[in-house]
Amino acid sequence: xxxxxxxxxxxxxxxLLDRGEVSAAELHDAYLAAIGERDGxxxxxxxxxxxxxxxxxxxxxxxxxxxxxxxxxxxxxxLAGFEPVFDATVxxxxxxxxxxxxxxxxxxxxxxxxxxENSAYGASHNxxxxxxxxxxxxxxxxxxxxxxxxxxxxxxDTGGSIKQPAALCGIVGLRPTYGTxxxxxxxxxxxxxxxxxxxxxxxxDCALLYRIxxxxxxxxxxxxxxxxxVELPEGTDLEGLRVGVPRQLNEAEGIEPGVKAxxxxxxxxxxxxxxxxxxxxxxxxxxxxxxxxxxIAPAExxxxxxxxxxxxxxxxxxxxxxxxxxxxxxxxxxFGDEPKRRIMLGTYALSAGYxxxxxxxxxxxxxxxxxxxxxVLQDFDVLVSPTSPTVAFPLGARTANPxxxxxxDLLAIPPNMAGLPGLSIPCGLxxxxxxxxxxxxxxxxxxxxxxxxxxxxxxxxxxxVPERLR
Amino acid sequence: MEITREQVQHVARLARLExxxxxLERMREQLSAILEAVGKVAELDLVDVEPTxxxxxxxxxxxxxxxxxxxxxxxxLANAPDPEDGFFGVPAV
Numbered sequence: 001x002x003x004x005x006x007x008x009x010x011x012x013x014x015x016l017l018d019r020g021e022v023s024a025a026e027l028h029d030a031y032l033a034a035i036g037e038r039d040g041x042x043x044x045x046x047x048x049x050x051x052x053x054x055x056x057x058x059x060x061x062x063x064x065x066x067x068x069x070x071x072x073x074x075x076x077x078x079l080a081g082f083e084p085v086f087d088a089t090v091x092x093x094x095x096x097x098x099x100x101x102x103x104x105x106x107x108x109x110x111x112x113x114x115x116x117e118n119s120a121y122g123a124s125h126n127x128x129x130x131x132x133x134x135x136x137x138x139x140x141x142x143x144x145x146x147x148x149x150x151x152x153x154x155x156x157d158t159g160g161s162i163k164q165p166a167a168l169c170g171i172v173g174l175r176p177t178y179g180t181x182x183x184x185x186x187x188x189x190x191x192x193x194x195x196x197x198x199x200x201x202x203x204x205d206c207a208l209l210y211r212i213x214x215x216x217x218x219x220x221x222x223x224x225x226x227x228x229x230v231e232l233p234e235g236t237d238l239e240g241l242r243v244g245v246p247r248q249l250n251e252a253e254g255i256e257p258g259v260k261a262x263x264x265x266x267x268x269x270x271x272x273x274x275x276x277x278x279x280x281x282x283x284x285x286x287x288x289x290x291x292x293x294x295x296i297a298p299a300e301x302x303x304x305x306x307x308x309x310x311x312x313x314x315x316x317x318x319x320x321x322x323x324x325x326x327x328x329x330x331x332x333x334x335f336g337d338e339p340k341r342r343i344m345l346g347t348y349a350l351s352a353g354y355x356x357x358x359x360x361x362x363x364x365x366x367x368x369x370x371x372x373x374x375x376v377l378q379d380f381d382v383l384v385s386p387t388s389p390t391v392a393f394p395l396g397a398r399t400a401n402p403x404x405x406x407x408x409d410l411l412a413i414p415p416n417m418a419g420l421p422g423l424s425i426p427c428g429l430x431x432x433x434x435x436x437x438x439x440x441x442x443x444x445x446x447x448x449x450x451x452x453x454x455x456x457x458x459x460x461x462x463x464x465v466p467e468r469l470r
Numbered sequence: 471m472e473i474t475r476e477q478v479q480h481v482a483r484l485a486r487l488e489x490x491x492x493x494l495e496r497m498r499e500q501l502s503a504i505l506e507a508v509g510k511v512a513e514l515d516l517v518d519v520e521p522t523x524x525x526x527x528x529x530x531x532x533x534x535x536x537x538x539x540x541x542x543x544x545x546x547l548a549n550a551p552d553p554e555d556g557f558f559g560v561p562a563v
Contacts, residue, residue, distance in 0.1 A: 313549035363521030419525025
């Protein structure tokens with residue numbers, strides 16, 4: 001049978017396999033054919049596997065996920081040729097459920113970026129308009145799913161790296177509650193923020209994949225058991241739901257009018273589906289979320305990236321001198337500009353004389369952000385806002401100015417600082433490009449987010465196949 | 471917030487990161503602009519606020535003390551750029 005990879009959901013693919021209408025090998029080949037056809041333009045993948053390694057639905061992993069014997073670079077030259085000797089726990093869980101690895105997807109180097117332009121292996125392109133970015137840092141995973149090159153994919157999100165590319169590519173992305181998905185075997189960026197999560201075509205697929213990857217892992221002591229099993233969402237109404245609209249997340253400077261219009265329409269839809277909608281305030285979280293993030297994440301990164309020293313694995317620079325020169329030259333040659341900037345920023349924020357004013361103060365800001373969200377979530381079940389202030393921007397538009405790039409995640413960052421889950425679903429188009437709606441709930445509220453996301457998805461009826469590919 | 475070349479040099483040394491003269495100057499300009507933006511956190515009076523290192527209320531997660539096999543030596547060395555006699559090789563210290 002012919003498989004329409006642009007439209008096939010993972011749930012439908014599982015059905016085809018169950019009924020014997022297609023084999024795992026045929027499915028794998030159908031995606032490889034689509035990749036052969038379109039990935040020259042999109043560059044979603046860094047590498048693909050010739051043969052399926054399971055009997056179930058194919059999946060793509062962001063190249064931050066360690067895969068035994070399969071090169072894993074995290075988008076960095078410093079890890080070129082690195083073949084992990086063990087699988088990340090999330091990979092093992094996928095394989096235990098029969099999922100079959102299609103390939104590893106492109107990403108901003110060490111997940112530092114919002115466009116995939118920071119990949120050492122070249123940028124990925126947006127399936128809706130290849131002259132634009134797919135977002136980042138999980139841009140390869142998002143482009144693969146939106147472009148019909150994978151039914152679903154794993155990404156990772158530190159400061160918006162799942163939610164923002166999902167929004168820019170018109171698909172569904174979940175940044176799970178911190179601690180629900182194992183980080184064991186994930187190339188570390190900022191350990192108190194990093195979370196792996198699904199990028200999918202539908203909210204039900206998102207719940208299915210979250211069910212597979214979530215849960216406590218003895219290899220990651222920051223993981224916890226889920227308080228309740230993951231439920232597949234079914235309903236189409238929002239009766240009794242209290243939806244909060246944080247003013248600062250919805251009126252922030254830089255939100256494009258078309259983005260605002262699509263999100264406002266989705267908020268009206270919540271009311272039509274039976275929810276009560278009210279405004280609320282998150283003044284400190286939005287004003288100080290970004291600065292807080294850009295101190296804490298680089299500080300943790302400067303520590304995590306200390307391991308790339310040319311000794312145990314990865315790139316080693318040829319040097320004549322001693323060990324210090326080896327470290328310094330290896331890191332100079334191996335890291336791209338963005339990791340260098342963040343290592344420097346983080347090292348500065350942690351250094352003697354600046355620690356209290358920068359890193360210590362940022363950790364206290366993190367406390368008040370958590371308090372502010374907890375207070376608002378007493379009055380509301382979920383909060384809504386745009387995921388990204390803008391639709392996908394042209395390649396090159398923000399590369400010269402790091403601060404302009406950082407603003408892409410202005411609205412995605414605040415809930416991350418509080419460890420809260422966030423689901424991005426497509427809610428319409430602006431200038432022919434997808435707009436993402438961010439749904440935020442309390443810790444461990446994924447089932448609620450899936451229910452709300454599913455009901456809205458049914459009511460919105462967004463077609464996730466890019467117009468130019470229909 | 472303007473930082474000096476000497477400060478950038480000092481931080482690069484702490485981070486074991488070589489920077490060319492041109493990179494040093496660009497880094498100085500970019501770090502100054504970023505620190506100006508993130509330095510905003512200093513505006514808040516938070517003397518009585520406890521810091522958050524981690525978003526979950528987890529304290530002292532302990533594992534049972536059960537021996538498990540560790541990575542075999544050849545696998546641990548499989549990705550080493552210059553292994554020597556079963557060890558990681560480095561230039562003279």
